[in-house]
Amino acid sequence: MLIQLENITKNYQVGTVTVTALQGIRMDIDHNEYVAIMGPSGSGKSTLMNILGCLDTPSSGSYLLNNNRISDLDDDRLAEIRNREIGFVFQTFNLLPRANALQNVELPLIYRGLPAAKRRTQARDALASVGLADRMDHKPNELSGGQRQRVAIARALVNNPSIILADEPTGNLDSRTGDEIMEIFEGLHEAGNTIILVTHEEYIAEHTDRIVRLRDGLIERDEAANGGH
Amino acid sequence: MKIVIAIWEGMKIAFDALRSYKMRSTLTTLGIIIGVTTVITIVALIQGLNKAFTNQISSLGSDTLYIAKFPWMMEGNSFWVYRNRRNITVKEAEKLADLSTLAQAVAPTLYTNRPIKFQENQLEGAIIVGTTEQYLITAGFVPEYGRFLTANDVSHNRPVVVLGSEIAEKLFPNSDPLGKRITLGGHKFRVIGVREKRGTFFGNNLDAYAYIPIGAFQSRFGAQFRSVEIAVKVKSPELLDEAELELTGLMRRIRGLSGDKENDFAVNKQVALQDTYQRLTGVLWAVAIGVGAISLLVGGIGIMNILLVSVTERTREIGVRKAVGARRGDILLQFLIESVMICALGVTIGVVLAIGLAKVISVTTPLPASIQLWVVFLGLGFVFAIGLFFGIYPASKAARLNPIEALRYE
Ligand SMILES: Nc1ncnc2c1ncn2[C@@H]1O[C@H](COP(=O)(O)OP(=O)(O)OP(=O)(O)O)[C@@H](O)[C@H]1O
Ligand SMILES: [Mg+2]
Numbered sequence: 248m249l250i251q252l253e254n255i256t257k258n259y260q261v262g263t264v265t266v267t268a269l270q271g272i273r274m275d276i277d278h279n280e281y282v283a284i285m286g287p288s289g290s291g292k293s294t295l296m297n298i299l300g301c302l303d304t305p306s307s308g309s310y311l312l313n314n315n316r317i318s319d320l321d322d323d324r325l326a327e328i329r330n331r332e333i334g335f336v337f338q339t340f341n342l343l344p345r346a347n348a349l350q351n352v353e354l355p356l357i358y359r360g361l362p363a364a365k366r367r368t369q370a371r372d373a374l375a376s377v378g379l380a381d382r383m384d385h386k387p388n389e390l391s392g393g394q395r396q397r398v399a400i401a402r403a404l405v406n407n408p409s410i411i412l413a414d415e416p417t418g419n420l421d422s423r424t425g426d427e428i429m430e431i432f433e434g435l436h437e438a439g440n441t442i443i444l445v446t447h448e449e450y451i452a453e454h455t456d457r458i459v460r461l462r463d464g465l466i467e468r469d470e471a472a473n474g475g476h
Numbered sequence: 477m478k479i480v481i482a483i484w485e486g487m488k489i490a491f492d493a494l495r496s497y498k499m500r501s502t503l504t505t506l507g508i509i510i511g512v513t514t515v516i517t518i519v520a521l522i523q524g525l526n527k528a529f530t531n532q533i534s535s536l537g538s539d540t541l542y543i544a545k546f547p548w549m550m551e552g553n554s555f556w557v558y559r560n561r562r563n564i565t566v567k568e569a570e571k572l573a574d575l576s577t578l579a580q581a582v583a584p585t586l587y588t589n590r591p592i593k594f595q596e597n598q599l600e601g602a603i604i605v606g607t608t609e610q611y612l613i614t615a616g617f618v619p620e621y622g623r624f625l626t627a628n629d630v631s632h633n634r635p636v637v638v639l640g641s642e643i644a645e646k647l648f649p650n651s652d653p654l655g656k657r658i659t660l661g662g663h664k665f666r667v668i669g670v671r672e673k674r675g676t677f678f679g680n681n682l683d684a685y686a687y688i689p690i691g692a693f694q695s696r697f698g699a700q701f702r703s704v705e706i707a708v709k710v711k712s713p714e715l716l717d718e719a720e721l722e723l724t725g726l727m728r729r730i731r732g733l734s735g736d737k738e739n740d741f742a743v744n745k746q747v748a749l750q751d752t753y754q755r756l757t758g759v760l761w762a763v764a765i766g767v768g769a770i771s772l773l774v775g776g777i778g779i780m781n782i783l784l785v786s787v788t789e790r791t792r793e794i795g796v797r798k799a800v801g802a803r804r805g806d807i808l809l810q811f812l813i814e815s816v817m818i819c820a821l822g823v824t825i826g827v828v829l830a831i832g833l834a835k836v837i838s839v840t841t842p843l844p845a846s847i848q849l850w851v852v853f854l855g856l857g858f859v860f861a862i863g864l865f866f867g868i869y870p871a872s873k874a875a876r877l878n879p880i881e882a883l884r885y886e
Binding site: 297300302322323326327330331335337341343345355357358360361362363402 | 802
């Protein structure tokens with residue numbers, strides 16, 4: 248099993264008030280699964296994704312990734328896991344504005360400590376695989392929204408991670424561009440990647456194999472997507 | 477290998493950031509620039525002064541005492557007190573020479589400023605020195621060619637002159653000065669020798685002097701209102717303090733000063749000059765250290781401030797870097813490198829300015845200034861010390877940022 252979540256909770260302290268974002272999540276995800284997480288605003292989708300992506304740690308419960316207990320790890324080990332095991336795609340792209348597409352994609356490889364020549368070839372391959380071979384030296388502000396998100400996807404997959412996490416990857420895109428992005432995810436899934444994405448749109452979720460619905464920090468339903476393969 | 481890549485990447489990021497904010501980065505370094513420029517310039521000045529001082533003060537002779545109306549070092553308006561003293565006379569010098577047991581040589585000297593002429597060549601600003609053959613010993617005189625004044629020249633008040641090398645060059649650009657008759661302030665003198673070249677001493681040209689017998693000096697240029705300076709070379713340097721006591725006692729006796737009267741003459745020596753010199757450079761050191769420390773502190777705080785701004789502005793960037801796997805150490809290193817690079821910019825500009833300033837000073841003023849390599853290395857030391865010291869707080873603040881909060885930062 249790739250991911251095992253056991254009774255995951257997450258509380259935020261806002262002044263004197265404790266906000267409970269997750270109230271006890273139990274979920275297993277296997278290699279090469281393609282999962283959509285859905286639910287109303289504030290139901291805890293992003294909180295869950297951040298925990299899955301090791302950007303945040305749960306308040307309680309256990310998270311096993313490749314049988315490693317994440318909650319036991321220190322900051323630097325978490326950084327290494329984010330670097331090697333996880334590719335994160337954000338709704339707002341989160342590219343470095345002063346760096347061009349190639350440099351943005353190289354970023355995870357820098358922190359992995361690869362020498363420059365090796366980084367360049369790997370980053371080129373990743374950009375080519377999302378159809379941006381001819382936009383390598385463009386800065387983010389010289390790219391369309393869809394192209395920016397493709398750069399972000401290239402950055403997420405350049406290190407061959409175990410999981411690709413995408414929090415509303417099409418949220419800032421029109422529906423046609425969104426479909427292009429979903430095609431890329433589909434291709435990645437077919438190539439053997441594990442993909443978990445958050446979406447509000449049923450037709451986007453239909454692309455996946457499994458839909459997990461959250462409400463008030465709990466799993467309301469966990470089912471196979473009927474439009475799935 | 478990994479750390480090399482990390483440092484190299486950190487330098488690229490820092491360079492990129494500095495380039496994006498050229499104006500801001502340069503202004504930030506102003507304090508560092510001022511500090512480094514001041515310190516290096518003053519140190520260069522002190523170095524230059526030291527060199528000139530040790531080279532040239534020895535020409536005064538460390539075993540020679542100078543008895544004069546005025547002390548070399550005067551405080552406040554004491555000049556008016558000393559001015560009223562009796563002039564020292566050649567007679568007194570002669571008596572002193574007779575009575576002293578510790579003097580090896582005693583040379584009375586008189587100075588005046590007169591134009592010197594040979595045919596159509598004229599020289600203003602030359603100093604005429606009236607003295608005796610003893611000056612050869614008290615001044616460590618070395619002739620370039622010809623000879624110095626002899627006892628005979630002096631006792632017969634012969635109109636003969638020994639020239640400083642500069643005067644000889646100016647008056648006789650392409651002929652031999654020996655035996656030529658030149659005019660000193662309207663009086664004819666025959667050249668009998670030329671002194672070895674000596675250079676400058678705190679801006680005084682030591683080669684623009686002409687030496688004549690003291691009797692000839694007094695008859696041509698007047699004796700009445702002039703006070704003689706008596707140069708006394710002591711038999712050996714260890715006897716200097718003893719000789720000072722002896723000479724003071726003898727002068728008091730010669731001048732008939734009763735026990736309760738103060739000395740009405742001064743005994744000058746090189747050591748006193750050295751003391752004053754050391755006090756002067758001590759002040760310079762204090763200024764260098766004070767100005768340097770304050771501007772480096774201000775500069776350092778400026779750098780810390782700009783880095784804090786930079787960390788805040790780039791919070792999202794830090795979040796992105798952390799999200800894709802940057803460890804705390806990577807972020808810490810990145811901002812420390814940026815801090816050191818800002819310092820390096822300031823120190824580089826400062827060193828260049830200081831080199832220019834030292835050039836300007838040594839060209840436009842008689843003060844020598846020479847920059848030495850160790851000063852530049854000291855500058856490099858500053859770069860790392862200040863960069864690291866003031867960079868560590870902003871850098872660790874950046875390194876500790878929580879990735880999610882950083883990514884959510886607007
Ligand atoms: N840093 C935080 N501090 C305090 N409360 C937080 C924080 N992050 C999230 N929350 C709260 O936790 C709950 C879940 O938030 P989360 O962002 O996970 O929702 P979401 O499902 O992603 O919503 P959306 O669809 O609007 O993105 C919300 O009530 C939110 O207010
Ligand atoms: Mg969300």
